[in-house]
Amino acid sequence: xxxxxxxxxxxxxxxxxxxxxxxxxxxxxxxxxxxxxxxxxxxxxxxxxxxxxxxxxxxxxxxxxxxxxxxxxxxxxxxxxxxxxxxxxxxxxxxxxxxxxxxxxxxxxxxxx
Amino acid sequence: xxxxxxxxxxxxxxxxxxxxxxxxxxxxxxxxxxxxxxxxxxxxxxxxxxxxxxxxxxxxxxxxxxxxxxxxxxxxxxxxxxxxxxxxxxxxxxxxxxxxxxxxxxxxxxxxxxxx
Numbered sequence: 733x734x735x736x737x738x739x740x741x742x743x744x745x746x747x748x749x750x751x752x753x754x755x756x757x758x759x760x761x762x763x764x765x766x767x768x769x770x771x772x773x774x775x776x777x778x779x780x781x782x783x784x785x786x787x788x789x790x791x792x793x794x795x796x797x798x799x800x801x802x803x804x805x806x807x808x809x810x811x812x813x814x815x816x817x818x819x820x821x822x823x824x825x826x827x828x829x830x831x832x833x834x835x836x837x838x839x840x841x842x843x844x845x
Numbered sequence: 846x847x848x849x850x851x852x853x854x855x856x857x858x859x860x861x862x863x864x865x866x867x868x869x870x871x872x873x874x875x876x877x878x879x880x881x882x883x884x885x886x887x888x889x890x891x892x893x894x895x896x897x898x899x900x901x902x903x904x905x906x907x908x909x910x911x912x913x914x915x916x917x918x919x920x921x922x923x924x925x926x927x928x929x930x931x932x933x934x935x936x937x938x939x940x941x942x943x944x945x946x947x948x949x950x951x952x953x954x955x956x957x958x959x960x961x
Binding site for chain 2: 765767772773774775776777780782788790791820822824826830831833834835836838839
């Protein structure tokens with residue numbers, strides 16, 4: 733099983749450009765999440781989707797939009813990239829059990845110049 | 846607002862010794878879950894152990910155990926018999942509420958170095 737798949741693995745953008753980070757999971761999980769990881773700050777939640785058709789803001793949603801396209805796919809869009817969005821982005825999913833952990837993708841390393 | 850605090854940016858431990866990584870949390874929700882994840886230098890996130898707020902006993906998984914002190918709002922990870930492969934970043938995380946749709950937030954992490 734592939735688990736959680738993120739594309740692309742690496743991306744360099746110029747300030748003001750837009751892009752979409754793709755995420756898909758094949759575990760039939762209901763909930764999906766987007767995090768960014770910066771040195772010394774751990775993982776910060778950008779947006780999450782409790783189930784197909786719903787999305788909610790996390791800790792740092794400004795500058796991002798998301799789409800829960802279907803149960804499998806949850807995309808993150810940067811409309812106008814800024815250098816402050818340089819980070820490693822992780823997508824994750826989890827099933828509905830209270831003790832179910834997050835299953836993470838391998839991350840996307842984004843650099844905005 | 847919920848919050849996770851990991852006060853140890855870096856820790857050193859001698860191989861084969863035990864080490865405790867600290868985690869304190871803050872929440873007003875009576876139902877929550879605490880998780881620990883490991884991130885090796887390769888970058889992937891690996892789930893280690895879970896403790897529910899209503900669990901009566903401390904969680905254990907192999908060499909990992911969770912020292913859960915609910916009144917103090919702490920959930921420290923104990924790694925026994927450290928191995929060189931335990932060198933990694935360790936993150937404490939908390940899920941508020943129950944079910945699948947609740948957000949999970951992370952602490953800043955502790956980098957563990959295991960010395961031979």
